[in-house]
Amino acid sequence: MKLPNGYGNITKLSGRRRKPWRVRKTIGWEIVPETEKLRQKYINIGYYATKSEALAALAAYNQNPYDVDAAKTTFSELYELWSEQHFQKISESNIVGVKSAYKIYESTYNRKFAELKLSDYQYIFDNSGKNAPMLKKLRTVLNLMYDYAIKHEIVPESKKNIIAAIDIKSGNPNKIEHTAFSKTEIDLLWKYSNDRLVQMALMLIYGGYRISEFCGIEKEQVKLNEQSVNILDSKTSNGIRVVPIADKVLPFYKSFMQEEGKYLVSNTKRQIINYENYYRRYWNPLMNNLSKEGMSKHRVHDTRHTTITLLTEAGVDERFIAKIVGHSQRSLAQKVYSHVSNEVLLSEINKI
Secondary structure, rough: OOOOOOOOOEEEEEEEEEEEEEEEEEEEEEEEEEOOOOEEEEEEEEEEOOOHHHHHHHHHHHOOOOOOHHHOOOOHHHHHHHHHHHHHOOOHHHHHHHHHHHHHHHHHOOOHHOOOOHHHHHHHHOOOOOOOOOOHHHHHHHHHHHHHHOOOOOOHHHHHHHHOOOOOOOOOOOOOOOOOOOOOHHHHHHHHOOHHHHHHHHHHOOOOOOOHHOOOEEEEEEEEOOOEEEOOOOHHHHHEEEEEEOOHHHHHHHHOOOOOOOOOOOOOOOOOOOHHHHHHHHHHHHHHHHHHOOOOOOOOOHHHHHHHHHOOOOOOHHHHHHHHHHHOOOOOOOOOOOOOOOHHHHHHOOOO
């Protein structure tokens, strides 16, 4: 089939090549000095494994021409360009979440962003071992990157259609079951409660924080006189809440508040501790040390699960539990508890 004049051309290159079909288009003419004859000037749109892929690429280019040189941008290069702007508009805890999502795309880092297909992304989603909420985060990050790429003519707008086609399977065959700390294990933590890392673990257990919330607490959010912490940044709207400080761990908060730095807990440079560093430098060493005395290898989210378990076992109403840990309140009966005083919540957390 002959292509229309000016449409572009497709050529199969000789030899054994993974992508033998070359697509190019004439962008003008030039005079060859030696011969004084006209010669076509081309741009290479790309190389493809099959003729049908080449035809589709040429059709997409003609429908919506884009910067071919920009289209050589790799996934990691695009991420760096996009994130430099995006990170200026979001909180530090959300930056940590985006960086975690980016790591899951590692297999695409050095590939041209414009050439990535639905099958590439679907393979990542199917084999990531992540649950549905995290997969939705992956898709959100990808969606924002495509918005950036379209705006800067790195890919045609039609390429964004593949995001909606990514299948997020319900459930997760690799889902990690969270296990609450037992009474014996909590007693073991109290045995070593003079240790800074143990104090942090107990503050998590008696606060019900998500780790990103806990590490992001600035000292100005802590009200020692009222025994409360204002959570101003969370992964959900229900996570924006006031957390009561249990009497048992109040001395730990007072101690951390006396340390230098902007944050309630911070690293040796008095900077925010991100999720990965907390696991590697704080949580894992703590669990490894205590495992010698019978402590299970808990994950940090087990502390939040423990908070809910302890409150439930203490007979605390589930509506108060939802307020303390920042769960959604689905029913009308639950929503009437939306303005519970801190004194009430403090009384409830002190039951554990």
